[in-house]
Amino acid sequence: MAVRHRARSSPGSADVFYAIADPTRRRLLDLLARGERPVNDLAAEFSITRPAVSQHLRILRHTGLVSVLRHGRQQRYRLRARRLRKVDGWVAAYRQFWSRKLEFLGEHLARRP
Amino acid sequence: MSRALRFEAVYPQSPERVWRALTNSAELAEWLMENDFEPRAGHHFHFRLRGPFGRSRLIPCEVLQVEAPRLLAFTWGSPESVVTVTLERAPEGTRLVLEHRGFRGVRGLAMHWLLGRGWRRKIRERLPAALARFGPADSGEQSAD
Numbered sequence: 001m002a003v004r005h006r007a008r009s010s011p012g013s014a015d016v017f018y019a020i021a022d023p024t025r026r027r028l029l030d031l032l033a034r035g036e037r038p039v040n041d042l043a044a045e046f047s048i049t050r051p052a053v054s055q056h057l058r059i060l061r062h063t064g065l066v067s068v069l070r071h072g073r074q075q076r077y078r079l080r081a082r083r084l085r086k087v088d089g090w091v092a093a094y095r096q097f098w099s100r101k102l103e104f105l106g107e108h109l110a111r112r113p
Numbered sequence: 114m115s116r117a118l119r120f121e122a123v124y125p126q127s128p129e130r131v132w133r134a135l136t137n138s139a140e141l142a143e144w145l146m147e148n149d150f151e152p153r154a155g156h157h158f159h160f161r162l163r164g165p166f167g168r169s170r171l172i173p174c175e176v177l178q179v180e181a182p183r184l185l186a187f188t189w190g191s192p193e194s195v196v197t198v199t200l201e202r203a204p205e206g207t208r209l210v211l212e213h214r215g216f217r218g219v220r221g222l223a224m225h226w227l228l229g230r231g232w233r234r235k236i237r238e239r240l241p242a243a244l245a246r247f248g249p250a251d252s253g254e255q256s257a258d
Contacts, residue, residue: 094118098211101145102122105209108144109126109134 016083019063024048025056032066032079039075117214125206132182135198146172152179189213 020026024046031037031045039057043050057077060066064083069076124131134140136152147161159171177195178186186197193215201208 091118094213098118098120098213102120102209102211104144105131105134106122106124108140109124109130112140112143113126113130 015063016065016087019059019065020087022056022059024053025060028053028056028060028077029065029079029084032077036069036076036078039077042077117212120211122209122211123203123205123207124209128182128200128202128207131200131207131209132185135185135200136179136181150174150176152176152181152185154179 020029027045028042031042039054040050042057043053046053057066057068061068061077065080066077067080069078134144136150138148138150141148141150145160146163149158150156150160151158154176156176158174158176160174161169162172163169172190174190175188175192176186177188178184178197183200184197185199186195188194189196194213195215197212197214199210201210
């Protein structure tokens with residue numbers, strides 16, 4: 001499904017949608033929205049294995065939704081808000097489209113009784 | 114997948130008048146888009162979405178339900194993406210509710226999640242503050258998209 005979208009989307013955005021289509025990754029983003037976290041700390045929130053969590057984090061990182069900071073041997077993950085704003089922008093575009101059209105309908109009705 | 118984009122508007126005209134604006138092809142073209150719409154279920158039609166620089170794209174649609182003067186439903190671009198418009202007589206005239214649901218694939222999921230989790234607000238209010246706290250590193254590593 002992600003592949004089908006890729007051709008029609010702006011570069012990179014299909015990956016974002018693919019990345020957040022998964023509930024575990026959405027939960028990871030929810031957790032990171034509250035602040036940066038080390039990977040062990042994140043893994044502790046899930047019942048799946050740490051390698052599985054790491055795999056999800058890798059996908060998020062690859063998509064640019066999170067970045068990793070190294071503090072010595074520790075890796076901390078951080079949300080990158082810009083990429084999410086792109087998703088939000090897409091929803092907003094649809095909202096704006098219909099809102100404007102319904103305003104036009106009102107104007108049209110007033111113009112042509 | 115029950116979430117949808119939902120819009121409400123109240124117009125001073127009667128439901129019958131609003132219904133005509135919704136179902137008459139020439140009137141639809143005036144406020145929505147050029148089209149070859151006909152008000153009968155099963156009718157396949159297109160809206161022409163005009164882009165910048167004279168470009169345009171046809172959106173394939175199919176009429177699903179026509180119940181004058183209160184309910185119109187049609188698909189939008191793909192069979193899963195459905196626009197439903199309902200009209201209701203109100204003291205002020207007509208209450209119109211438009212729902213657009215069933216955005217397909219991952220985009221649909223993304224939207225359900227965003228709308229469901231209050232992410233719009235989070236993104237607008239909390240994340241800029243978080244970004245400010247973490248400093249400019251995020252913009253420095255931003256890719257070209």
